[in-house]
Structures are given as structure tokens and as C-alpha cells.
Amino acid sequence: MSTQAIYDAIMEFEDDDVVEAVKEAIEAGVDPQIILNEGLIGAMDEVGRLFSIGDLYVPEMLMAANAMKAGMQVIKPYLKGDDGGKGLVVIGTVEGDLHDIGKNLVSMMMESAGFEVIDLGIDVPADKFIETAKTNNAGIICLSALLTTTMTTMGETVDAIKKSGLSVKTMVGGAPVTEEFAKEIGADGFAEDAGEAVVFARNLLAS
Amino acid sequence: MIIVGELINASRKAVGEAIKQGDSDFIKKLAIDQTEAGATYIDVNAGIFVGKEGDYMEWLIKNIKEVTKLPISIDSPDPTVIERGIKLNGDDAMINSISLEQKRLDTILPLIAGTDLKIVALCMDDEKMPETKEDRLKIADILINKLIQKGVKMENIYVDPLVQPISTDITYGKGFIDTVEAIMENYQGIHTICGLSNISFGLPERKFLNRNFAVMAISKGLDSLLIDPLDKKMMSNICAAETLIGRDNFNVQYLKAFRKKKLEV
Numbered sequence: 138m139s140t141q142a143i144y145d146a147i148m149e150f151e152d153d154d155v156v157e158a159v160k161e162a163i164e165a166g167v168d169p170q171i172i173l174n175e176g177l178i179g180a181m182d183e184v185g186r187l188f189s190i191g192d193l194y195v196p197e198m199l200m201a202a203n204a205m206k207a208g209m210q211v212i213k214p215y216l217k218g219d220d221g222g223k224g225l226v227v228i229g230t231v232e233g234d235l236h237d238i239g240k241n242l243v244s245m246m247m248e249s250a251g252f253e254v255i256d257l258g259i260d261v262p263a264d265k266f267i268e269t270a271k272t273n274n275a276g277i278i279c280l281s282a283l284l285t286t287t288m289t290t291m292g293e294t295v296d297a298i299k300k301s302g303l304s305v306k307t308m309v310g311g312a313p314v315t316e317e318f319a320k321e322i323g324a325d326g327f328a329e330d331a332g333e334a335v336v337f338a339r340n341l342l343a344s
Numbered sequence: 345m346i347i348v349g350e351l352i353n354a355s356r357k358a359v360g361e362a363i364k365q366g367d368s369d370f371i372k373k374l375a376i377d378q379t380e381a382g383a384t385y386i387d388v389n390a391g392i393f394v395g396k397e398g399d400y401m402e403w404l405i406k407n408i409k410e411v412t413k414l415p416i417s418i419d420s421p422d423p424t425v426i427e428r429g430i431k432l433n434g435d436d437a438m439i440n441s442i443s444l445e446q447k448r449l450d451t452i453l454p455l456i457a458g459t460d461l462k463i464v465a466l467c468m469d470d471e472k473m474p475e476t477k478e479d480r481l482k483i484a485d486i487l488i489n490k491l492i493q494k495g496v497k498m499e500n501i502y503v504d505p506l507v508q509p510i511s512t513d514i515t516y517g518k519g520f521i522d523t524v525e526a527i528m529e530n531y532q533g534i535h536t537i538c539g540l541s542n543i544s545f546g547l548p549e550r551k552f553l554n555r556n557f558a559v560m561a562i563s564k565g566l567d568s569l570l571i572d573p574l575d576k577k578m579m580s581n582i583c584a585a586e587t588l589i590g591r592d593n594f595n596v597q598y599l600k601a602f603r604k605k606k607l608e609v
Contacts, residue, residue: 196547237473238509242512286391313355322426
């Protein structure tokens with residue numbers, strides 16, 4: 138009994154098949170952690186990769202995430218309490234910016250990758266990011282901005298996070314945000330899209 | 345159809361470079377090309393240059409004015425940049441844009457009060473992006489009333505109900521065009537405008553979807569678009585849509601486009 142059936146069902150966006158395959162794997166005695174990592178998360182990693190190279194589109198990514206979630210519901214009671222040390226991510230759109238479509242995609246893919254995610258929503262002041270990261274011992278703060286005007290705020294927010302003395306890493310993204318800009322404002326990471334964000338977050342926390 | 349040519353936007357890489365290099369010929373060519381392709385306004389956006397936006401806005405407008413008589417659409421949220429742009433234009437300019445976000449409203453409203461400037465009014469407030477037709481209409485109504493109270497003429501208002509990606513919520517397309525229909529019915533003489541590319545975010549063959557969405561919106565009354573006028577397929581579809589919905593007496597615009605071999609089908 139392998140986790141291939143789970144993986145395949147997610148790649149075909151079939152919620153019911155995912156649920157069925159997870160149940161079968163549990164009954165067959167497959168380690169729940171392996172079901173999670175190789176089946177559910179493994180498939181979502183591939184989804185993220187295909188999305189990044191332009192072979193999968195947003196609605197397909199959403200369907201895959203829904204299928205993965207359906208499988209998560211089944212496996213959850215069998216998993217040990219901890220998150221396997223994957224880390225906690227605080228995410229939000231910076232103050233003055235109300236756009237959340239890109240941010241929501243990143244948030245969803247982070248969750249699908251096994252991170253615990255606290256999504257603060259839109260128009261989030263720097264203080265709120267810092268406070269939430271502190272209280273929850275976050276590994277990464279992800280900032281989103283869609284407007285050229287709020288890119289400035291993004292820089293100020295990264296500054297404030299650094300000055301707070303927290304050992305948390307910062308990642309930035311959003312349509313007008315470039316790698317060059319991310320470096321300029323001193324962010325630890327930049328991601329072009331939701332698939333890349335997951336890969337980068339893993340690397341950041343591993344380093 | 346009122347076409348606002350979108351190409352002179354600093355967030356497009358080649359344009360941003362041309363601005364940095366002071367390459368005025370590049371900018372002028374874009375202005376000439378858009379004029380010849382049938383634009384009504386030339387949009388100018390220098391938003392990526394924090395701190396220098398005003399200087400670049402002036403430089404761009406001056407260069408554009410040398411080669412075209414078309415009015416400018418001053419595309420900035422910054423009142424000081426808009427003010428500098430207005431000084432170079434006079435009252436035939438379009439301001440892109442105001443919204444119900446308090447700060448933007450308070451700073452931009454005084455600039456247009458009592459003038460003959462055209463104003464793009466985004467259906468957006470400080471709370472969140474609108475999702476439904478009801479969200480959009482509520483914001484539009486407050487915003488339109490505020491503009492009218494300040495002496496802005498109905499025919500100078502261009503409401504942008506905000507296009508959102510159909511890939512993330514399948515109600516966004518219908519929500520948008522239903523809003524266009526309601527606004528055009530409720531406020532006689534007003535205009536509706538939008539950019540299109542958001543609709544196709546996250547999907548393949550985006551230009552194809554954008555064209556189809558333009559046709560759908562035009563059929564509900566949309567009369568202005570912020571687009572690339574050099575996109576011949578888009579311009580052809582717009583022309584056909586206007587003719588088919590009965591805005592083209594004796595189909596004359598359609599036939600003209602055909603005879604001039606401008607239709608790309």
C-alpha cells in the first residue's frame with residue numbers, strides 16, 4: 138500500500154477519491170505522517186511546481202487545495218499534535234492596501250504545504266504583524282502589496298519588523314514587487330508566485 | 345467607444361526604462377501609435393518612481409503633447425502629481441482616479457470641484473474590495489453623489505466598478521457587468537470604464553478572455569475602456585460589439601473599419 142492513489146486523486150482534483158484513498162491507506166496501516174507528507178503534501182508540492190511553470194492554472198490549484206483539505210480532515214485525528222516543526226507563518230496585505238487575491242493564494246498553498254498559517258487579512262499595520270509573530274513564535278512573516286503606493290509601506294513594515302528584534306524572517310510578494318525591490322528594502326525573501334513562496338519558505342526555515 | 349490608451353505606464357518594463365534613460369522618442373512613438381490606432385485619451389502613469397513621480401509625469405506629458413492633440417489621462421493616486429499634471433493640460437484632462445477611500449477622496453475632490461475635468465471613480469472604499477453587485481453599487485452611489493455635490497457634471501464621471509479575476513470566484517464576471525448595467529440605467533449621462541486584464545488572471549489565453557469580456561460588458565452599456573489600442577483583435581471586437589448592440593448608425597463605423605482593412609477577425 139503506497140500513497141500514490143492519494144497523490145493521483147489530488148492531481149485529478151477529486152475530493153471523494155482523496156477521502157477514499159486516505160481511508161484505505163489508514164486501514165492498510167500506512168504511517169499517517171507518511172500519508173500526509175508523501176500523499177497530501179507531496180501532491181500539493183507538485184501542484185505548486187506546475188503552477189509556477191505555467192502548466193496549472195488558478196482554478197485547478199484551488200480545486201487541488203480543496204481535495205487536499207478533504208483528505209486532511211480524514212487524517213487529522215491520526216496525526217500527533219505537533220506540526221512536524223514546519224513552522225508558523227504570519228501573512229497579510231500591508232497597511233493601506235486592500236487587495237487579497239494573491240495573498241489568499243499564497244496563504245492557501247502555505248497551508249497545503251503543511252505550515253500553520255495565521256492570515257491577518259488586508260490593511261494590516263506593522264504592529265499587528267509584529268505582535269502576532271511574537272505571540273505565536275512565528276518563523277516567517279509574509280507581506281503582500283499590489284499597489285506601487287503601498288510598496289513604500291511594505292518597506293516600512295519590513296523595517297519595523299527588523300527593529301522589533303524578533304528573529305522572524307520576512308518574505309514579500311505582489312504584482313509590482315520585484316526581487317530587486319525585495320533586496321532594496323531588506324526582506325529575507327521574495328517569491329514570484331504561490332508555488333515559489335512555499336519552496337522559498339521551506340528554504341528560509343531550513344537555513 | 346471612449347478608448348483610454350494604456351501603454352504609457354512606467355510599470356511596463358520598456359516604458360520604465362525609457363523614462364529612466366530620458367528616451368523621449370520612445371514615449372512620443374507610443375503616443376503617436378495610440379493616437380493613430382483610435383485612442384480618445386492617452387493614459388500616463390509614472391507610479392513606480394517614488395519621490396520622482398511628479399517630475400516624470402510632467403516630462404511625459406510635455407513629450408506627449410508635442411506629438412498628439414489627444415487629452416491626457418493623469419493616472420496617479422497622488423494629489424500633488426495630479427495637480428502638476430492638470431497645470432500642463434487644462435480642463436480636458438481625465439483624472440485616473442478617485443475612490444471612496446477617505447484620504448484619496450479628501451485630497452483629490454478639491455482638485456476637480458467645479459472644473460470640467462473628467463474623473464474616473466473607482467468603486468472602492470477603506471473597508472475591502474467590492475465583491476458583489478450590491479457592494480459596488482453602494483460605493484458608486486455615495487461617490488457619485490459626493491462628486492455631483494461638488495459641481496462635477498454627470499457626463500464627466502467615469503465609474504470603474506472594478507474587474508476581479510474569474511479564476512478565484514466565478515461570480516465576479518456577472519457581478520461586474522450587472523453593475524455596469526445598473527449604473528448606466530440609474531445615472532443618465534454617466535460613463536462606465538474599466539481595465540480588462542484582471543478578469544483573466546490565473547487562466548490561459550488571457551487576451552482571448554479579455555476580448556470576450558469586453559464584448560459582454562459593452563452589451564450591458566460599458567462605453568469606455570482602458571486598453572492597448574494597438575491590439576487589433578481587441579479593437580475589432582469592440583467595433584463589432586458596438587455595432588451589434590445598436591450604437592452605430594447605419595453600421596457606419598463597422599463598414600469604415602472594414603473598408604480601411606482595420607478589422608482583424
